[in-house]
Amino acid sequence: MSALETGAGRFTHGRAARVREAVLDATMTVLSDKGWAGLTIPEVAAQAGVHDTTVYRRWGTRERLVVDALLDAADVQLPIPDTGSLHDDLVGFVTELITLTTTPLGIALAHALSAPADDPAIVDACSRYFRTRFETASAIIDRAIARGDVPPTADGTLAIEMLTAPIHFRTLISHHPLDDTFPQRLTNMIIAGLHSVEG
Amino acid sequence: MSALETGAGRFTHGRAARVREAVLDATMTVLSDKGWAGLTIPEVAAQAGVHDTTVYRRWGTRERLVVDALLDAADVQLPIPDTGSLHDDLVGFVTELITLTTTPLGIALAHALSAPADDPAIVDACSRYFRTRFETASAIIDRAIARGDVPPTADGTLAIEMLTAPIHFRTLISHHPLDDTFPQRLTNMIIAGLHSVEG
Missing domain, CATH: 1.10.357.10 (Tetracycline Repressor, domain 2)
Incomplete structure (x- = not known):
């Protein structure tokens, strides 16, 4: 494995992980601030500072997103x-x-x-x-x-x-x-x- | 005790009981329809078809009213x-x-x-x-x-x-x-x- 690949791999992994974390944190914030009615993928994406498509591509629906966010928070906390x-x-x-x-x-x-x-x-x-x-x-x-x-x-x-x-x-x-x-x-x-x- | 007193007693008791029941039922209806924010004595009185003063005189505060209504419903149901x-x-x-x-x-x-x-x-x-x-x-x-x-x-x-x-x-x-x-x-x-x- 080349140093570049290792570096690229690390970078991609690190960035993907940071995006995931930002989106899941944003989901919890939007859910607790605005409830079910306010929990939309565009709202979460805006809160996380990412494109809507990033969220749609990774989670597909707001339901998959919210389950992932809740389970992630429970795992950590x-x-x-x-x-x-x-x-x-x-x-x-x-x-x-x-x-x-x-x-x-x-x-x-x-x-x-x-x-x-x-x-x-x-x-x-x-x-x-x-x-x-x-x-x-x-x-x-x-x-x-x-x-x-x-x-x-x-x-x-x-x-x-x-x-x-x-x-x-x-x-x-x-x-x-x-x-x-x-x-x-x-x-x-x-x-x-x-x-x-x-x- | 005269027949009139007995009769009056019964009537008063019956009417008071009916008013109490109407107000407690109205409290449950208003609470379940409108939540805490909508639960006011004037709203309950209107729903029950009685004067505000009837409710204020008997219960004083909406908190006493709601505890009485909830306990009454639990007793019955x-x-x-x-x-x-x-x-x-x-x-x-x-x-x-x-x-x-x-x-x-x-x-x-x-x-x-x-x-x-x-x-x-x-x-x-x-x-x-x-x-x-x-x-x-x-x-x-x-x-x-x-x-x-x-x-x-x-x-x-x-x-x-x-x-x-x-x-x-x-x-x-x-x-x-x-x-x-x-x-x-x-x-x-x-x-x-x-x-x-x-x-």
Whole structure:
């Protein structure tokens, strides 16, 4: 491989990565500022400082764009703990999720996600986004099963959903405080719950 | 007591009850149609066909009105099961809640409740409403404790919140289907969860 090729390769990779990052960041900004109605590819492209065609060529539809942007943000901002302890992993996961959800961007995003979306493609995008996120995080429970800490029948994705939903519920609807004891209380309930048998 | 007094008493009671019902129904209609921004006492009074002063005299503020309207609707439409079985009570509770949440009014109301409320009095009203509802429903767990079915340390209000939040989460945010198996899966997790020990 020549130095030029290596350099060109690096440059292309670096530029493509920077464009991707700028577009995904712009998607999150537009979604949290303007909601579903304002989320269009021209708007995102303008916010990112790129041509519309760059976005259309890479993502095709705004739904693919928004799923990619949400998953990318979750990957970066919501790492899945792997401490070797189910308890510590779940408390860590819930604590991180609370931190992320209660930032100004997190609150704006939760409102944008929960606003009525008449477009079935947006409904489908949200559905795929959370399915992927819950499956990713349920690695915590898969590892606990592998260690023999919980039975192999444990309903991992439901456990993650039951830890996640109350945080959004408190942020958006009930406005009950997300106090320091909350991750612990949720985790206690779910760890015992993961030992449930078919009812 | 004279016949007239009895009659007058009945009439007053009946009329007051009818006015109360009309105003509370109007509150739910205005909230689900117009959201927080449109929820004013004059608007509710007009919708109910009563004078503004009738509403001001009885409820004082729109926040007291909305908490009363929401709790009244929940009392009527979301009875707390008492079958003698924790399992059947929880499955019944979740099933009823899903039915209520997925009606057109239920969906509109969930969107109205989750819309940004800049008014701290509205935030406080939501908070009080859900605290009351969770405490009322946690009678299911109190009875299970009294029967010796779960330990006295069981976190009843958290259990009810963890059954409630995923339903709102699916309706508003993830759009995952609220299928027939969902009440059973949530109930299995929570019944085992109620046996958790302090962690």
